[in-house]
Amino acid sequence: MASGLTASPVVAIDGVEFNPAPLDRDATFYVAGHRGLVGSAIVRRLESAGFTNIVGRASSELDLKDRDATVAFFAETKPRYVVLAAAKVGGILANNTYPVDFLSDNIRIQTNVIDAAIAHDVERLLFLGSSCIYPKFAPQPIPEDSLLTGHLEPTNDAYAIAKIAGILHIQAARRQYGKAWISAMPTNLYGPNDNFSPKGSHVLPALIRRYDEAAKSGAESVTNWGTGSPRREFLHSDDMADACLHLLENYDGPTQVNVGTGTDVTIKEIAETIAGVTGFEGVTEWDTTKPDGTPQKLLDVSHLAELGWTAQISLEEGLRRTHAWYLENAAHLRG
Template sequence: MEKDSKIYVAGHRGMVGSAIVRNLEEKGYTNIVGKTSEQLNLMRQEDVEKFFEEENPEYVFLAAAKVGGINANNTYPAEFIYNNLMIEANIIHSAYKYDVRKLLFLGSSCIYPKMAPQPLKEEYLLTGPLEPTNEAYAIAKISGIELCKFYRRQYGCDFISAMPTNLYGINDNFDLETSHVLPALIRKFHEAKVNRDKDVVVWGTGKPKREFLYVDDLADACVHLINNYSDDIHINVGTGVDIEIRELAAIIKSVVGYEGDIINDLSKPDGTPKKVLDVGLLESTGWNYSVELKEGISKVYEWYLTRNYNVI
């Protein structure tokens, strides 16, 4: 990309999209386009095509999506599959129709089978059943990968896909009904500290292992990939390092400064027992993560305290 190339970041106000915009601006890119959901309904094909015809972006980062944790995915599966299918299909097709030079589609590591070997390699896609609690979202993201692959194969489009691991960072969602585990725990421990609660409840056994990537690292990887990667194989983006949820809870407890106890609610689901990405392909392109977990959590908590939450 040239510094004055016209770049459209779909989902520019979300956690991932806003991080991509920050990274682009830090690197000196000056022609970045973003539209709010009020300005552009990405689920309406006619509106999306009109936007591409009028704006004619050269590069696209497809970070717009309906996202959530286990509870949200379990509760609203129809919304998760429909909204995400519509968004990605409309943008990818319009990118082809209006001659976008390159597009990067962002998926999720939940695309892999529940019991796939660890660490998760790119070739494990579609080799077994998915985790039931996020199957609808995973199917939508797999469809996005396949769209990019087949538009590349049939039309020669330079469309690539990146599959990030579990993300956290500035502009995360802290709603306890719809958020992922890390921001949910930050909020739980903070509110317990403010309210002087004796304990904090953590879902499940705490034994599942997860990998976490700071969103600004993901953004840096995305800009790196759009400049340095071109293949129909989707590429994993993560740290290659995982941690038990109970260890994660202990780190967050320490960062927040909460002094009570942690209680596990064994009636709640654990989800996939272990999930860590093989990042060998990513590293072969010359990129590595830089923000360690405790450092990233500290940054997020500092930001959280500025967002008009209850602060001691």
């Protein structure tokens, strides 16, 4: 992969001439996926930073898989800045069960948005990927140059391929059209507006719901998938949103930037913490017939640190905030 991580102004890298600087707070800023976990956090961060013209559309209002509708939306709103946080996402079960959906939907969403942004001359675009783009047995912590150096984790390879295509699409736009666009690869995210569905959620919201329901029902045990031994890194969505704005204002280059905390815990440890947060006092059991997924996935965030950003929300504090949000919104969550 091409290099380009630097805190200093970038001039004529891949044909791009752009000096990272504070964004215009009055410019039209489109957040694709503004109601989701990441998108809603980005909207909150932009509002707190003083942006006055933030645009978003629910999927019922704009289907980003519809190319003509997406292009028409860009023609109408003419955004100067875009964060592409819209995606079809899910946990191991969903990814493993519906790989065609995860590949097809995500390819169409990101291709339509990126092509429309090219056609309507968007100045700055941030594409959000996922740490699953890296090989299953990548070195730990995972540096950005591990991309495309080994086999992917089979349980979510379709989603990973879609996100890799998005990174390459951004790099191609830089080379062919001179776009000052960037990509960020977050670690496992959690926070308000997450998907807590038992069948479609990622590990952390699934555990919060499972343990909360067990605590309320007085269940004696909770059963989780796998052995509990895999190590995972978790980042609160508010920290992710802050990192996105920081990158837009301080980084330009073709290489995707890892975004995380730089520390990880085992799934067993996270389950114990969530049990404590939710008040569950029973026994945790592990179904070892179910897959563990990648044994460890810790991002090397040294480049992001060099750019002047580090995570601020501790895991326990973030879990308490997320559980509180879950309790307040349980009646309206996706089943």
